[in-house]
Amino acid sequence: MRLFRVFLVLMVLGASLSLSRPVAAATTSFGPTDSAGRELVxxxxxxxxxxxxxxxxxxxxxxxxxxxxxxxxxxxxxxxxxxxxxxxxxxxxxxxxxxxxxxxxxxxxxxxxxxxxxxxxxxxxxxxxxxxxxxxxxxxxxxxxxxxxxxxxxxxxxxxxxxxxxxxxxxxxxxxxxxxxxxxxxxxxxxxxxxxxxxxxxxxxxxxxxxxxxxxxxxxxxxxxxxxxxxxxxxxxxxxxxxxxxxxxxxxxxxxxxxxxxxxxxxxxxxxxxxxxxxxxxxxxxxxxxxxxxxxxxxxxxxxxxxxxxxxxxxxxxxxxxxxxxxxxxxxxxxxxxxxxxxxxxxxxxxxxxxxxxxxxxxxxxxxxxxxxxxxxxxxxxxxxxxxxxxxxxxxxxxxxxxxxxxxxxxxxxxxxxxxxxxxxxxxxxxxxxVLDRLYPSAVAGTTVAFAYEDLARDGYAGAGTQRAWLTVPSRLPNLATVVSGRQYGVLVWKDTGLAAPTELHLPASFPTARTIVLGDLAAGAVAVTTETGATTARKLQLTGTGATGATHVALVVNNGDGATIPAATLTAARTELLAWAAALG
The missing domain is CATH 3.20.20.80 (Glycosidases)
Known part of the structure; x- marks a missing residue:
């Protein structure tokens, strides 16, 4: 299976985000699972x-x-x-x-x-x-x-x-x-x-x-x-x-x-x-x-x-x-x-x-x-x-x-x-x-805590009409707000249950592989893009957790297809805000 390099901004200081309290939304899932035990959406x-x-x-x-x-x-x-x-x-x-x-x-x-x-x-x-x-x-x-x-x-x-x-x-x-x-x-x-x-x-x-x-x-x-x-x-x-x-x-x-x-x-x-x-x-x-x-x-x-x-x-x-x-x-x-x-x-x-x-x-x-x-x-x-x-x-x-x-x-x-x-x-x-080609967590190696996606879809047909963001980042997270402003993005938080298989998200065609930013707690080598099973061009993002049961992971996936340069200092500060936000969910 061919793997592509994805534009990663991780600058990891630790392999996982450890929480002292259980995450409130990490409840037992009764939904479908695959042969690896991953939650399927x-x-x-x-x-x-x-x-x-x-x-x-x-x-x-x-x-x-x-x-x-x-x-x-x-x-x-x-x-x-x-x-x-x-x-x-x-x-x-x-x-x-x-x-x-x-x-x-x-x-x-x-x-x-x-x-x-x-x-x-x-x-x-x-x-x-x-x-x-x-x-x-x-x-x-x-x-x-x-x-x-x-x-x-x-x-x-x-x-x-x-x-x-x-x-x-x-x-x-x-x-x-x-x-x-x-x-x-x-x-x-x-x-x-x-x-x-x-x-x-x-x-x-x-x-x-x-x-x-x-x-x-x-x-x-x-x-x-x-x-x-x-x-x-x-x-x-x-x-x-x-x-x-x-x-x-x-x-x-x-x-x-x-x-x-x-x-x-x-x-x-x-x-x-x-x-x-x-x-x-x-x-x-x-x-x-x-x-x-x-x-x-x-x-x-x-x-x-x-x-x-x-x-x-x-x-x-x-x-x-x-x-x-x-x-x-x-x-x-x-x-x-x-x-x-x-x-x-x-x-x-x-x-x-x-x-x-x-x-x-x-x-x-x-x-x-x-x-x-x-x-x-x-x-x-x-x-x-x-x-x-x-x-x-x-x-x-x-x-x-x-x-x-x-x-x-x-x-x-x-x-x-x-x-x-x-x-x-x-x-x-x-x-x-x-509206239809969306970022979504197709297979989660653990228990999903939270997921949301800003698609920036317009209110008319075939991309016509008004564009309005719905998933708004609060002012207390100014660097995260800067990174996602005017861009499609999604955020996933999940609790590791020790599975060997990666967490996977479908990556929409509008997200160029070389201009997709992933901010989170995972190491750079743990993030890759590959072709969806049975597809030629459709892709998925693979995030490999630490395998440490109880660890909580977070990934912010941003479409930087506009090509605008985001300063490294802004990305570093945004990652710090993201990890602190995830840690406060418990």
Whole structure:
């Protein structure tokens, strides 16, 4: 593996930063770890909404070659290390009693396109509005998930959403959608059929994927965005206890029976929990799930998508992301935000998407706003993993017959219910690259104490608009403030647990190797830049700790790509401030 020299400013007087008190944020991690025992932070995208479409055969890609091209572009352009890979019940079991093994083998080949490039995969059984077969050919909307033969088991009314602004309102007002979903949770034969096809599919995938590829599969999300269809007068939390949790427990048994015992189930709460409008849920009244499950939440800003005209800014989503962190902690398990984002066009909020997404990533990075981070970093908390919705290779180039209607050929955007969320189109990123190609700690050899990143992303598309720093250094640290002023930078503090492997951070393309400054406590020989696994140009920063259990390390990573000379005396003084700041976190 080729190593590059990085422009280091370390001037180390001691090998590590020893604290007399434990660091407040160094709590036990229930998140994913790699074979070396390092904490993993997963960042990437959903692949993709094309799974909802007949034209792609209910898979993210039309061919393995397209999957390879997509995985390669994603790795190089964003440094993504994980995807949520969508499959469909209709694809797995198009007719009753029949498992389409050819579909599953195509899925396995597409999964390998990512795992072979160092990208981990979360398998997601996807549905929206339960099934496309509930909708008539002239409907304004459509769904995905359950095949025709399942819908034929029920007797559902003619579908109608009424006056609906967003397709998701069908879950609340469309009686056909609601009654079909209700039957899934209440009619044992339907749920039994679902679990049976999942067992067959998981068995096929675990035996088809090579061991090296299967090792890169994170686990299974068994049901995208569960919704009740009717609470029978009970609360959402009661519904989760009585229907959703038993389903997850049954699916957990299916995983154990089909070769997936060692992989967690990624459990989603009721769909509208934590979306501004206050639906009860969040698995908040069930017993602790433990480490064989992951608390798996989505996050969309329901208010700004509908009635709130304001722009997002520093700290907009810290409270929402912290609710996810706190629910996972209460459940005794890890957390992931397996969907988040906002429309690229076509909605009242799409003009504000760049900073909405920027603020969501900020909320994933830390419990704190940028204004509060430097003064309160001991409470920064866990770095959340997340996959943005979504990465559609075919964005704007679809040819989907909506509900099978040849007079309603969908070509624009995602070709599904008028959405346009893909961050890529025509091989180019649609958002400011600084929003999507981010510094983040992909593997931490120890326990993360605090992390934050200043991306300096502008508030318009393709780098247009206003630039404003959110992660502001207080005036009591004047030399640090000088070093980072007007520059992208990140800061990581972690507690050494004696692992031999290095801590790794994805280094964005905007950080030139020869002009990246690393200030911290590690020796010069302990810092290097190398190519990301499976990439040609994407890079990662490797920081090798002392291996002394209990030692606390700090690294400030600064993009000095502007070429401006920073005096050595300023760098020395900034390092002194940085070490004193880290020492005070305990």
């Amino acid at each position: 997963l960042r990437g995208f959903n692949v993709s909404g094309s799974t909802k479409l007949r034209e792609t055969g209910f898979l993210p890609f039309r061919s393995t070659a397209d999957a390879v091209a997509s995985a390669t572009a994603m790795r190089e352009l964003t440094g993504a290390n994980a995807v949520r890979f969508l499959i469909s019940w209709e694809g797995v079991q198009p007719t009753a009693g029949t498992i389409d093994t050819a579909y599953l083998d195509r899925a396995a080949a597409q999964i390998r396109a990512f795992t072979d490039r160092g990208i981990r995969v979360l398998l997601d059984w996807h549905q929206d509005l339960y099934s496309a077969h509930l909708f008539h050919s002239d409907s304004w909307y459509t769904g995905d998930g359950a095949p025709q033969w399942v819908i034929d088991l029920g007797d559902y009314p003619t579908e109608s959403c009424g006056i609906c602004v967003l397709w998701g309102q069908n879950m609340l007002t469309n009686n056909a959608v609601r009654e079909a979903a209700y039957d899934f949770w209440h009619v044992s034969t339907i749920q039994d059929a679902y679990l049976s096809q999942a067992r067959s599919a998981l068995t096929r995938l675990s035996s088809t994927l090579p061991a090296s590829s299967f090792a890169m599969v994170l686990g299974v999300d068994p049901f995208n965005e569960p919704f009740d269809g009717g609470l029978d007068g009970a609360s959402g939390t009661t519904w989760e206890q009585n229907y959703l949790l038993p389903f997850y427990q049954r699916f957990r048994t299916v995983m154990d029976q089909s070769g997936w015992t060692a992989k967690p189930l990624y459990a989603e709460p009721l769909v509208f929990w934590n979306t501004t409008f206050g639906e009860a849920g969040g698995l908040s009244t069930i017993p602790a799930l433990g480490t064989r499950y992951v608390f798996n939440s989505h996050y969309y800003d329901g208010a700004r998508m509908t009635v709130d005209p304001t722009a997002a800014g520093d700290g907009t989503y810290t409270a929402a992301m912290n609710r996810i962190r706190d629910r996972a902690t209460a459940l005794g398990t890890g957390a992931i935000v397996s969907e988040f984002g906002n429309a690229m066009s076509g909605t009242s909020s799409s003009g504000r998407t760049p900073w909405m997404v920027r603020a969501m990533y900020q909320g994933l990075d830390s419990r704190l706003s940028g204004a509060n981070f430097w003064n309160n970093a001991a409470t920064a908390g866990t770095v959340l993993s997340g996959m943005q919705w979504h990465w559609d290779t075919y964005s704007g180039k679809h040819s989907e017959l909506m509900n099978g209607n040849p007079d309603k050929v969908q070509t624009t955007g995602d070709a599904w219910n008028g959405e346009d969320h893909s961050v890529i189109a025509g091989g180019a990123l649609r958002l400011d690259t600084r």
